[in-house]
Amino acid sequence: MRFIILAGGSGTRLWPLSREQYPKQFLKLGENSLFQGTVLRCLDVSDISEIFVVTNESQKFFVSGQIQELGYDIPKENVLIEPEGRNTLPAICFGMKEIDSRFGRSTVGIFSSDHVLDKSAMKTIADVKALSSSHLVTFGIAPTFPHIGYGYIKPAESLDIGHRVSEFREKPDIESAKKYIEEGCLWNSGMFLFDTGVFFKELKMHSPDIFNAFEGSDEISSIYNAVTSISVDYGIMEKSNNVAVVKLNYNWSDLGNFSAIYDELEKDSKGNVVYACDHVSLNSRNNFVHSKTGKAVSLIDVNAMVVVDTPDALLVCPKGSSQKVKDIVSELKDKD
Ligand code: GDD
Ligand code: MG
Known part of the structure; x- marks a missing residue:
C-alpha cells in the first residue's frame, strides 16, 4: 500500500x-x-x-x-x-x-x-x-x-x-x-x-x-x-x-500542544514530565518541564504549568492555556 x-x-x-x-x-x-x-x-x-x-x-x-x-x-x-x-x-x-x-x-x-x-x-x-x-x-x-x-x-x-x-x-x-x-x-x-x-x-x-x-x-x-x-x-x-x-x-x-504532549508522556511520581535538565521541585505536580539549555530548573508550589527553556526563548504558561501559544508566535512575528 x-x-x-x-x-x-x-x-x-x-x-x-x-x-x-x-x-x-x-x-x-x-x-x-x-x-x-x-x-x-x-x-x-x-x-x-x-x-x-x-x-x-x-x-x-x-x-x-x-x-x-x-x-x-x-x-x-x-x-x-x-x-x-x-x-x-x-x-x-x-x-x-x-x-x-x-x-x-x-x-x-x-x-x-x-x-x-x-x-x-x-x-x-x-x-x-x-x-x-x-x-x-x-x-x-x-x-x-x-x-x-x-x-x-x-x-x-x-x-x-x-x-x-x-x-x-x-x-x-x-x-x-x-x-x-x-x-x-x-x-x-x-x-x-x-x-x-x-x-x-x-x-x-x-x-x-x-x-x-x-x-x-x-x-x-x-x-x-x-x-x-x-x-x-x-x-x-x-x-x-x-x-x-x-x-x-x-x-x-x-499532539497539537504541550498539554496533549504531556498527556502522552511518562510522568514521575508527582505527575511531572521533565526533560533534559537538572530538576528539583518542591510540592509541585503535573507540570511539563523542558530545558535545552543545561540550566537547572526548580519549581516550588507550582502546579499544572508548562516551562520550556531554550537558549533564546523561555515559555511559562498554565497547561490549560497551551492552545494559545500560537498567538504568541504570531505576535512575535508581527514584531519582526
Ligand atoms: N507538506 C506540507 N505542506 N504539509 C503540511 C502543510 C503544507 O503546507 N501544512 C500542514 N501540513 C502537515 C502538517 O505538518 C501536519 O502533519 C498535517 O499536514 C496536518 O496539518 P495541521 O495544520 O496539523 O492540521 P490540523 O491539525 O489543524 O487539522 C487537520 O487535522 C485534524 C486532526 O489532527 C484537519 O484534517 C482536521 O479536520 C483534523 O481534525
Ligand atoms: Mg494537526
Missing part, C-alpha cells in the same frame, strides 16, 4: 521547542520523533519505496536523516519538495499526482506526521481499501470534548464498510462543536484513504482552480505560483457528497 506523509507544517503551538526550521514532527520527546513513529506505522503495511513524504527544502534533511536512523533509505524521488507551503490540499495533490503518474491508479493512505496512533490501527486502515474505490475515505475518532481545532464528521447510513458521511465541518466554533458531539459526530482524525481516480474527480468538482493548476503543468514552481493556500478539509471534504467514514477505536492523538 502507498502512503503520503505530510511533513511541511511549522507547529507553532509548540514554540519555542519547534521553530519553522525544526518543527514539532521532528522533535524527539521520546525514543522516536512523531515523524519517525508515522514512518514506522506505514512500514508495518508497506515497503519504504511506497512511502512518499511531502515537505520543504529546509526540512528535507530531517526527513531522510530520521528515516536513516530507523535503518531504512527512502528513495530520493519519494521526497517531494514544495517550493512554499500552501496547506494540505496542494501538498496532497503533489503527492497524488506523482504517485498516479509513476504507478497509475492507486489507493493512497494520507497521514499527518504529527500524530500518535496505536500500531494496530494500520490493519483496519489497510483493510478498507475497497471503500476508497468509490468514496473519499476518512477515519473518525470518538470525541471526548468539544475541541475547536478538529473537523467533525456526521455518519449517516451504513455502507458495506463504514458509513456514508452526511456532513463534514472543519474547525467549528465551540457551540457548534458541542452540538456536533450531542448529534453523535466523530472527530476527523486527519488521516484519509484516497484512490487517485476518485480524488482527482472530486478535486475537479470542488476546487477546479487547484485541479487546473496541477493538470496544466508539470513544473511544481509554476503550479505552486498558481494555487491558493487551502486545507483538504475546506477544499474538498466539506464540499463533497461522496465521503465515507470508518471509525477507529484506537488510541489516537494530534
Whole structure:
C-alpha cells in the first residue's frame, strides 16, 4: 500500500521547542520523533519505496536523516519538495499526482506526521481499501470534548464498510462543536484513504482552480505560483457528497500542544514530565518541564504549568492555556 506523509507544517503551538526550521514532527520527546513513529506505522503495511513524504527544502534533511536512523533509505524521488507551503490540499495533490503518474491508479493512505496512533490501527486502515474505490475515505475518532481545532464528521447510513458521511465541518466554533458531539459526530482524525481516480474527480468538482493548476503543468514552481493556500478539509471534504467514514477505536492523538504532549508522556511520581535538565521541585505536580539549555530548573508550589527553556526563548504558561501559544508566535512575528 502507498502512503503520503505530510511533513511541511511549522507547529507553532509548540514554540519555542519547534521553530519553522525544526518543527514539532521532528522533535524527539521520546525514543522516536512523531515523524519517525508515522514512518514506522506505514512500514508495518508497506515497503519504504511506497512511502512518499511531502515537505520543504529546509526540512528535507530531517526527513531522510530520521528515516536513516530507523535503518531504512527512502528513495530520493519519494521526497517531494514544495517550493512554499500552501496547506494540505496542494501538498496532497503533489503527492497524488506523482504517485498516479509513476504507478497509475492507486489507493493512497494520507497521514499527518504529527500524530500518535496505536500500531494496530494500520490493519483496519489497510483493510478498507475497497471503500476508497468509490468514496473519499476518512477515519473518525470518538470525541471526548468539544475541541475547536478538529473537523467533525456526521455518519449517516451504513455502507458495506463504514458509513456514508452526511456532513463534514472543519474547525467549528465551540457551540457548534458541542452540538456536533450531542448529534453523535466523530472527530476527523486527519488521516484519509484516497484512490487517485476518485480524488482527482472530486478535486475537479470542488476546487477546479487547484485541479487546473496541477493538470496544466508539470513544473511544481509554476503550479505552486498558481494555487491558493487551502486545507483538504475546506477544499474538498466539506464540499463533497461522496465521503465515507470508518471509525477507529484506537488510541489516537494530534499532539497539537504541550498539554496533549504531556498527556502522552511518562510522568514521575508527582505527575511531572521533565526533560533534559537538572530538576528539583518542591510540592509541585503535573507540570511539563523542558530545558535545552543545561540550566537547572526548580519549581516550588507550582502546579499544572508548562516551562520550556531554550537558549533564546523561555515559555511559562498554565497547561490549560497551551492552545494559545500560537498567538504568541504570531505576535512575535508581527514584531519582526
Ligand atoms: N507538506 C506540507 N505542506 N504539509 C503540511 C502543510 C503544507 O503546507 N501544512 C500542514 N501540513 C502537515 C502538517 O505538518 C501536519 O502533519 C498535517 O499536514 C496536518 O496539518 P495541521 O495544520 O496539523 O492540521 P490540523 O491539525 O489543524 O487539522 C487537520 O487535522 C485534524 C486532526 O489532527 C484537519 O484534517 C482536521 O479536520 C483534523 O481534525
Ligand atoms: Mg494537526
